Amino acid sequence: MRIPCSGFACNAETDSLGKTPVSSPVDTGSLSYAGIARRAEDALPGGVLGRHAYPDGIEHVPVSGKGAWIVDHAGREFLDYSCGGGSLILGYSHPAVVRAVQNQAERATQFVSILNLPALQLAERIKELVGWVDRVRLALSGAEAVMFALRLARAATGRDRILKFEGAYHGNSDYALWGVAPREPAGYPATRPNSAGIPEAIGDLVLVAPYNDPEAAAAIMAEEWRKIAAIIVEPVQRFYAAEPGFLEMLRRSCDDYGIVLIYDEVVTGFRHALGGAAELTGIEPDLSVFGKALGGGLPVSAVAGRAAVMSHGDPRRGGPEDGYCYVTSSQAGNPLGCAAALATLAELARPGVMEDFHKSAEELKAGLRDIARKSGEAAQVVGAGPLWDIVFADGPIRNHRSAMRADGDRHRRFHLGLVERGVMVRVGGRSYFSTAHKDREVAFTLRAAETALRSAAK
Ligand SMILES: Cc1ncc(COP(=O)(O)O)c(C=O)c1O
Structure with missing residues (x-):
């Protein structure tokens, strides 16, 4: 050394x-x-x-x-x-990840989002670990999986708006880069984009509330629920965890108003608990987004959730008028990333490793x-x-x-x-x-x- x-x-x-x-x-x-x-x-x-x-x-x-x-x-x-x-x-x-990537690279590095065994195995493994999950779609980055989750929620509800929390980063998409690091409050639920080049029109579709403030979120939902497709929340945002009662209140309101509850678990997933945030909090969302730790260093992410919402990603639905929601890409289910993810999850699941x-x-x-x-x-x-x-x-x-x-x-x-x-x-x-x-x-x-x-x- x-x-x-x-x-x-x-x-x-x-x-x-x-x-x-x-x-x-x-x-x-x-x-x-x-x-x-x-x-x-x-x-x-x-x-x-x-x-x-x-x-x-x-x-x-x-x-x-x-x-x-x-x-x-x-x-x-x-x-x-x-x-x-x-x-x-x-x-x-990590030797297990390196070995998995080497082995997979000798077989195939890519199959253009055709069903392949590493991808199928990874989807099954995520379902096994995160017990409430019915279906999984794989992607490459956290941002992409968040974008898919928001689109699935819009497809499932027929509504356009999302509610996010001030200071939360959900990736680099036009929908997510709002209210990430405002220096001055814009006056909830209004917010400003964090990048040039984001259409102002999207600002009408993104509502922002303060984190860990159930009353503020409840007030916005009471006013806006007819237009809100999803609430996206991190179980741990930056450093601070959701306080007792906060996620419970979001879950209750989503049930009352028919809103999709999305956990952004790009940071917490397979890090804070192998079973996801629901294992820690007892509160299950409708969709969760995983990334970062999932791939052990290779680019792989996932949106995972309830069959009713995820079924909008089933191409047998037909077109958008039938509720079909486009959630894939050429690299979706890339076997190298999936092999790395399987090795990472296997290592994390070894007795004593998480502890x-x-x-x-x-x-x-x-x-x-x-x-x-x-x-x-x-x-x-x-x-x-x-x-x-x-x-x-x-x-x-x-x-x-x-x-x-x-x-x-x-x-x-x-x-x-x-x-x-x-x-x-x-x-x-x-x-x-x-x-x-x-x-x-x-x-x-x-x-x-x-x-x-x-x-x-x-
Ligand atoms: C909570 C959260 N969601 C989404 C993302 C975006 O993930 P990626 O950088 O893989 O696109 C990040 C990245 O830091 C994140 O912290």
């Missing part, structure tokens, strides 16, 4: 001294960060793949990972908590709580289940508005301090835990967090 880096600037000379990059068919080109950054600037808008970019001074391009650790372009090793945005629930390159995973995550949070308490600062450890962060706020954090009151600058300094000490978090983002994070990783993180917390206070 290499010594994790301390400090960040990485110059071309160090690079050329050359910690050898992993052997890869991908052109790693010059290993100078400045060279990579120049090429990225020429090839990619903003020199990045999406929104996420490390702040100035952090020169880091990951090239490989094993377990909980990643190695960057300069050969430095970090303990990683980005975990592929939560997809790598078993850590990087140890949750226990280690709780140990990390307990250690962080101890550090935060001793610091005497308004630092709170947040994260329901195997998610974690420290935020700097006095009051409880239970929805977007309360999260907005936290000290963002100090949060950022804390994250930068972690990175400087060899703990790679997405600065300003959420940290995930994986089954590869064990006692050694917890101890390493706590040592880094203690000093990072002190330096964040300055």
